[in-house]
Amino acid sequence: MDSQFQWLTALHILTFQRIPHLITGQFVSSLPYTTVTGVIGEEIVLPCRVVAEHVPEIFSVQWIFHEQSEKITVSRYDGKSKKEIQDERYQGRTYFFHSEFRAGNMSLHLKDIKNSDKGSYTCLVSFDNHQHDELIELEVAARGIVPSIFLKNYMKESISLSCHTEGWFPEPRVIWLDSQEQIRREPSTTKIMMMPAGLYSVVTSMNLEPGSDMEVSCRIVNRLLNTTSESRVLISDVFFPSISKWLVFFLVMLCLSLVLIFSTFCKLKIKMKTAMEEEKGQLKSVLDFWEAQSHAVPITVDAAGGDLELQVPPAPGTRSSDPSGAADARAPSAVPIALARDGFAAGKRYWEVEVARRPDWVLGVVRGGRERGAVLPAGDSWALHSSRGALFCGRGDAAVEPPPPSCSVVGVLLDLEERRVKFYEAVHMVLLATIPVGEGDAHTFYPFVPKSEGSLAPLVFRPVRIPSALENL
Incomplete structure (x- = not known):
């Protein structure tokens, strides 16, 4: 009787240790250990859901991968700065469900699963001086070709x-x-x-x-x-x-020949289909570039513009040098810029900028021009950045994928009819990035380039020669 009572007491203690807190403001969490299986090359959602009476707007969520004795921050979202930071090994492969944060969905979408992604992940959520963590075990698998x-x-x-x-x-x-x-x-x-x-x-x-x-x-x-x-x-x-063994030999050779012919036919068919799709995509890209180039206008720098600076955010994946790891350690830097003399408030306008002689640069359009002050915040610009050989957008803090083979001339299309700014690699006629312009931004937009600093060569607007076939478009 005593041993049975002790067993029931231990069971009650373990049960109450597993019951989530129901006090106001505390988390109500699910089981702390979940195993999911992903297929290599495909995508999967690592689940993490916080059940609470109220999820505030200011919170942080961090996904950590446990690699032997090392902990890698796969992706982190800070609700205060509303920025998402990814580890370089997971760059472009993870994202959160931002629209479901307030419902407690802190899950992580992982794309292009690799063999090295196998292991344990921790989802750590913090707000109102409380923390919630879940442990996810990711198993990876792959189904090969038919034997x-x-x-x-x-x-x-x-x-x-x-x-x-x-x-x-x-x-x-x-x-x-x-x-x-x-x-x-x-x-x-x-x-x-x-x-x-x-x-x-x-x-x-x-x-x-x-x-x-x-x-x-x-x-x-x-x-x-x-x-x-x-x-x-x-x-x-x-x-x-x-x-007869000769008949056997003939049948074997016939079977092998049929297999070889069929395999060759299938490979040729796949190659032809792939080549046609690639040519179709390239033709569409070239036609889109030509249509943008048909709206070319001459751009002149405002020589009497004086000193004007633009706040530029750091490149994606930049690690903070602040030992405390504070979010504001990645503050934007100020870059001297030169505005165009004329701005645009409607229609479509295209221009080109030579960037081959300068490794790091930023160019695009700013809203309102000089009337907004001597220092323009990053939120007033729609720009393309080059930093350490990588390209990324000024809006969205997202890297340009895939990177272009080279980038010596950048074309910019300000499309105020579709409310967007497009950036092209003008030599190979490749679309680099598209940034939307909100409907509420009914202002005049001015092209800009960075001013020369020290020995760095200045960026210049290049005259665009419109082919005769495009002049009537």
């Missing part, structure tokens, strides 16, 4: 079959089956190797003896995804010495 069965060797006494496949993770299980879906009794040899991409390739072989079941199946099993992939062949009696 292919080949005739490895042929002798009078047996037929040697080989089964090949690749692209699996974790290490798969290999099974040889007969026509009744039973595991074959013949011994087999299996070699599983890890490829450079971190996925497994499989080569397995077996000998088929005369009198055996002639229907052979090679099955690959992914136990983590609980999925299988299988190929099946039926071996004809002609492979055994009851008929």
